[in-house]
Amino acid sequence: MNPFTYARPDSVDSALDELKAQPNARLIGGGTNLIDLMKENIEHPTRLVDVNRLPLGGISELPDGGLRLGATVTNAETAYNALVTARYPLLSETILAGASPQLRNMATNGGNLFQRTRCYYFYDTAMPCNKREPGSGCAAIGGYNRIHAILGTEGSENQPTACIATYPSDMAVALAALEAVVQVTGSNGERSIAFADFHRLPGNEPWRDNTLEPGEIVTSIDLPAKGFNQHHTYLKLRDRASYAFALVSVAVGLEMEGNSVTDARIALGGVAHKPWRKPEAEQLLIGREATPDNFRLVAENLLAGAKGYGHNTFKIDLAKRAIIRALGEAMRSKV
Known part of the structure; x- marks a missing residue:
């Protein structure tokens, strides 16, 4: 060191x-x-x-009915907070699905957003990695890429800055589905970043994981009033039941009237360089019956354009099945 x-x-x-x-x-x-x-x-x-x-601790209610999560609050404190478990159980579930109790007791909400990929080649300094050493290449594309991205990697083989690494956080998948807002402070003052815009796809700068400017600090994560506390689920598919990162994960929040869907949020983890959402796919459920056939349409739309690189091609079908299963679980869940 x-x-x-x-x-x-x-x-x-x-x-x-x-x-x-x-x-x-x-x-x-x-x-x-x-x-x-x-x-x-x-x-x-x-x-x-x-x-x-x-002074960035604490969890407090916002005037609009939402909730502010302090950046230095630990993941464990957040997961077990009474307001979070009652109003945003999806967030609590995703946090508890990640890491281990020891890590959750140390890890902070702000820090969770800055996790770096667990790509094998990123961690192996003897191997080329555009995220670690720009311009050196991407060993994962032609290597053992079982855990790697299937979405948001268009044209990777032909780009000198190719990258098919995935973003590892569980918590962030729920924050994407809940449409959280990240509050930051820097030398130019304060600003708000919609969660969908906080993390970024690799593009020509795979070494940049997020859109934070140099010298900025995350001060809080704000949750909107809508928490989908009646119909939600987090499905995490991984190689072992605990202390493992997701091959594919799905966070779902639904609002229902009878068997009809009135609002839907779906975010995927383990499949891209950032939590993956596609609002137009969610719209396919609005005003429709919650049926396996309609769930299948959504899954196909969400995975449109997905590309496997050999060892990870199985993720495409796995993700589709996971979306259908998660939507069925969310439809039935009640607090």
Whole structure:
């Protein structure tokens, strides 16, 4: 591990000053991903800025009926919070499906958004990886790519900056379905980022995981009033029952009148460089009966354009079946 210095500011302004003073400074909350990356010689920050003393804790109600999740609140605190479990059980379920109790007790909400891919080749510094070393190539495309992306990778083989890595967070899949908003603060002031716009597809800059500007800090994650607490589910398909990342995951929230769907949200994990949503596919359910045939239409639309790279081609059919199953579970679920 490379040497670094450490700061523990007690205000957001002080933290911003620390980031501005050293361009290679990194924020650290629980450190559950960043420390691993430093140990593996992938991340090389010269200064760590601890956010845990910043006034960014707490979970509070918003005037519009939504909920504000402080950036430094741990994943465990969030998952078991009474307001979250009552009004946003989908979020609670996704958090509890991820990692382990020990990690959830350390990991913060803000830090969860910054998880980096678990692509084998990203972690192996002897292998080419455009995300780790731009322009070096993508070993996953022609290699063992069982866990890799099937959506949002158009033209990857022909791009010098190709990348088929997936984004690993469970929590973020629910936040995408719930249409959360990320609040950030930087030297240019405060701004709000719709969750759909926070993470990004690889495009020509696969090393950029999100749309945060240099020197910005996530202060909270805001949930809208609608929480789909009556009809929801999180289905996570993985190689073992615990402590494993998703091959495919599906977060579903429905509003129902009888057997008819009046609103629908569907987000996929484990299939792309970001949580995958396609609002036009969700619209196929609005005003229709909740039937397997209609669920199948949605699944086909959501996976339109999906591309396998050999070892991961099975994910295309797996994702379709998972969507149909998750929609059926959400239709029946009641709190």
